[in-house]
Amino acid sequence: MPENITIRLLTTEDIPAVQTIAEVAWRAHYPGIISLEQIDYMLNWMYSTEQLGSDIQRGVKFIGLFSQGELSGFAAWELLDASIAYLHKLYLRPEAMGAGLGSQLISSVSLQAKAAGASMLKLAVNKENVKAIKAYERNGFVRLESVCNDIGNGFVMDDYVYSIALS
Structure with missing residues (x-):
């Protein structure tokens, strides 16, 4: 693993960096899984400055992983x-x-969620996102169910729901 890794809570000041990583990651990873039109729609919906600010305001915790002082990734979680x-x-x-x-990042989220009182961490992942599914399963997540949710504009999120017990 790379050295000089730090993880910290992100704030509204970090929104532009989160947007940059989301844009780059989505455009590198999702073509072939979902359409370019759906990628555009979801990025505009979930990663607008207003939406990310609203998420932070309502209690979603954004954590950033910094490698060599640069934001290399992020996770967002909340207590349901x-x-x-x-x-x-x-x-x-x-x-x-x-x-x-x-x-x-998964380990950090798990520790924070457990400290907040959670005994389970859940997530949804696109059924065609094989790399992510393998990563979550390597980290102990277990598939619970299959869901398909209409997200508007003629698009759906066709996902598996996974969970892991926090011990």
């Missing part, structure tokens, strides 16, 4: 109720993949 935390986002710069940084 007293016992369940939900991992909304986890993205790395393409050049940072394969070095265990995603596992470090």
